[in-house]
Amino acid sequence: MKNDTITISKIVKNVSQKYNEGYYTVCWVKDEIKGLEIDGVLYPNMSNSIFFLDKKVNWKLYIKDDNSNSGYILNLADEVLSHPLLSKLHISQIRMFNTGTVPLLKLSPGIEKRTQAILEMIDELLGSHLNNKEDALISLLNTFFVYCDGQCNIKTIVDKNHTKANIVYAFKQMVDQHLAKSHEVSFYASLLNISTRYLNECVQEVLNVSSKNIIIEQLLIRSRHALKFTNKTIKEIGYELGFSTPDYFSYFFKSQTGVSPSELRKSVTS
Structure with a gap:
């Protein structure tokens, strides 16, 4: 380069x-x-x-x-x-x-x-x-x-007449607010008073990714940041992000990134 x-x-x-x-x-x-x-x-x-x-x-x-x-x-x-x-x-x-x-x-x-x-x-x-x-x-x-x-917001200004874009915008805001409480798409669909199927349809049409992908992406963003820039233990990070056990958090992280939380942290400090 x-x-x-x-x-x-x-x-x-x-x-x-x-x-x-x-x-x-x-x-x-x-x-x-x-x-x-x-x-x-x-x-x-x-x-x-x-x-x-x-x-x-x-x-x-x-x-x-x-x-x-x-x-x-x-x-x-x-x-x-x-x-x-x-x-x-x-x-x-x-x-x-x-x-x-x-x-x-x-x-x-x-x-x-x-x-x-x-x-x-x-x-x-x-x-x-x-x-x-x-x-x-x-x-x-x-x-x-x-x-x-x-x-990122879907657009600088969401068109008030674009119902699906508004739903997706609200969904992303709710994921940001309630991520530690639930990782399930159905939870956010319930908060929005719509079906899980319709929420998936809206997110796919507006962002061209799945609703679950938005949740996973947020979990990875917060995981990486905590592992790289804080002294919190892997156990603490997992619980703060809403994972039931440290093992489940480690399994999720490695399945999504190819490395374990401890391996990522080691690569940053080495």
């Missing part, structure tokens, strides 16, 4: 990018900015948000005069998103970097801290001369994109 295939910079001044500059861009706006203009459309007074900008769009970012650090801009070349680890994600280029609509994540305070930590590590790694730097960068990007996909 060439040195310029991944670049990252803090948002400390007005910045712009033209469609022919060849990079996909992840723009994380932390502190409030004056606005982000995309193909002539201004999104004013944005804060605590992530934009995914296709390389075919023109965009300009306007910061406030008193802002010393408003977030990060991460630029990625084609070959980065084509990496085997990233290409396996169902949050593909089509879903993430879409010229028809601009995917936007609104972040809660807790998610904001995790986002900042990942981007700061990417910034630090890019300026280092560590061995296996490329592998570490791809791993961080994978964690970032998987986490984003789990938290």
Whole structure:
């Protein structure tokens, strides 16, 4: 991977990018900015948000005069998103970097801290001369994109007339809130006062994945984060995520990822 295939910079001044500059861009706006203009459309007074900008769009970012650090801009070349680890994600280029609509994540305070930590590590790694730097960068990007996909709204604004999209949006919010209570699709269908079959139909049509996949994805996101960034025991993590026994948690994690929780933790600390 060439040195310029991944670049990252803090948002400390007005910045712009033209469609022919060849990079996909992840723009994380932390502190409030004056606005982000995309193909002539201004999104004013944005804060605590992530934009995914296709390389075919023109965009300009306007910061406030008193802002010393408003977030990060991460630029990625084609070959980065084509990496085997990233290409396996169902949050593909089509879903993430879409010229028809601009995917936007609104972040809660807790998610904001995790986002900042990942981007700061990417910034630090890019300026280092560590061995296996490329592998570490791809791993961080994978964690970032998987986490984003789990938290992402279906659209920046859900169409009030699109009933199925609203149902799926509500489902994802409920999974985020009640994940430790239940891992069963039927539980969330009951909360929504619809049948399990209809919920599955809605999720498949809107997101092109199964309802169960959404639940599994959230469990894996939270598992990985806890294993990598906390000192909680595997037993504690399993119980906090709603697994009945540590053995069942380990079985679930290994069946989904190919490695056990202890193996993942060991790989991070070694």
